[in-house]
Amino acid sequence: MSFVTLPDLGEGIERAIVACWYFKEGDVVEEGEDILEVVTDKAVFNVPSITGGVLRKVLVKDGQEARIGEALGEIRETN
Amino acid sequence: MLGALVNNYHVQDLSLIDYAATYRIQKECVERVIAGGAQTLLLCEHLPVITLGRLAKEANVLSREAIASKGIRIISVDRGGDVTLHSPGQLVVYPILRLENFKKDLRWYLHQLEQVAIDLLMTFGIVADRIPGKTGVWVDGEKIASIGIGVKKWVAFHGLAINVCTDLEVFDLIKPCGLDIRMTSMTRLKGEPVDMGGVKERLVECFGRGFGLKSEIRV
Numbered sequence: 001m002s003f004v005t006l007p008d009l010g011e012g013i014e015r016a017i018v019a020c021w022y023f024k025e026g027d028v029v030e031e032g033e034d035i036l037e038v039v040t041d042k043a044v045f046n047v048p049s050i051t052g053g054v055l056r057k058v059l060v061k062d063g064q065e066a067r068i069g070e071a072l073g074e075i076r077e078t079n
Numbered sequence: 080m081l082g083a084l085v086n087n088y089h090v091q092d093l094s095l096i097d098y099a100a101t102y103r104i105q106k107e108c109v110e111r112v113i114a115g116g117a118q119t120l121l122l123c124e125h126l127p128v129i130t131l132g133r134l135a136k137e138a139n140v141l142s143r144e145a146i147a148s149k150g151i152r153i154i155s156v157d158r159g160g161d162v163t164l165h166s167p168g169q170l171v172v173y174p175i176l177r178l179e180n181f182k183k184d185l186r187w188y189l190h191q192l193e194q195v196a197i198d199l200l201m202t203f204g205i206v207a208d209r210i211p212g213k214t215g216v217w218v219d220g221e222k223i224a225s226i227g228i229g230v231k232k233w234v235a236f237h238g239l240a241i242n243v244c245t246d247l248e249v250f251d252l253i254k255p256c257g258l259d260i261r262m263t264s265m266t267r268l269k270g271e272p273v274d275m276g277g278v279k280e281r282l283v284e285c286f287g288r289g290f291g292l293k294s295e296i297r298v
Contacts, residue, residue, distance in 0.1 A: 008183075009184070009185050010182070010183065010184030010185045010186050010187055010188075011184055011186065011187070012186055013185060013186060017134075019133040019134075020133070034231060034232075037133065037157065039132075039133045039134055039159055040159065040185060041159060041185075041186070041189070041214055042132075042158075042159035042160045042189055042214045042226050042227045042228060043158075043159040043185040043188075043189065043227075043228045043229070043230060044132070044133050044157050044158055044159050044228070044229045044230065045185065045229075045230045046229075046230065046231040046232070048232070
């Protein structure tokens with residue numbers, strides 16, 4: 001099992017809001033594919049999946065806030 | 080050689096152009112830069128359009144009837160920020176930059192874009208500044224430049240809009256950036272017409288200096 005986490009967006013940025021998941025639970029995602037958008041101040045940032053597999057669980061939903069490093073979703077890797 | 084590649088970029092003046100067409104060009108540039116292609120600076124003016132960033136609130140679009148009667152489209156876009164308006168007389172600047180060449184830091188990049196606008200305005204004798212907590216560029220409390228970006232694979236797109244000789248009354252249709260503010264323009268502040276061509280030339284100079292980039296090709 002792997003987790004998509006909110007990456008480091010730069011100095012002084014501690015949180016971001018999940019703006020839009022491109023996929024829903026059960027969808028297949030590819031490694032490196034952008035799977036959601038997060039927003040901070042005047043920037044939208046596309047977050048990629050670090051592995052290929054099935055998006056098993058969305059942990060932080062649209063409109064919710066997350067801390068840098070926090071798990072946003074859970075991916076069950078496929079071989 | 081690698082240094083030259085990192086520090087060179089293309090400038091493309093799209094003149095007066097529909098927003099949707101520019102967005103397609105932006106996305107093509109983003110994919111090219113992601114694939115290792117040259118960084119690009121797009122310059123243009125847009126036909127009247129209202130864009131909603133990802134944090135935009137519906138209430139900040141003040142008069143949909145008046146907007147519709149003027150034939151102005153409202154488009155949701157993948158940039159940060161609230162609502163803004165583009166129209167002729169406003170210089171819209173879309174840097175498509177590989178941030179890993181500079182700093183993978185969104186606040187740093189937004190700050191740099193503000194500085195490019197501040198430096199540009201200074202060349203016209205306009206003293207502009209930042210307001211803490213309100214991204215953008217201001218002159219005596221009135222907003223002259225707005226900023227909103229998108230980032231994919233650490234390649235930045237969207238950018239900066241500077242009111243050169245914009246008809247400021249159109250901003251009455253929205254609550255710009257979701258704030259109770261007045262907008263201003265270079266023409267209003269100078270009390271005389273400001274040439275868009277001259278602004279574009281100086282913008283390219285300030286941008287190159289600000290990011291340590293050398294314009295390689297101008298198309």
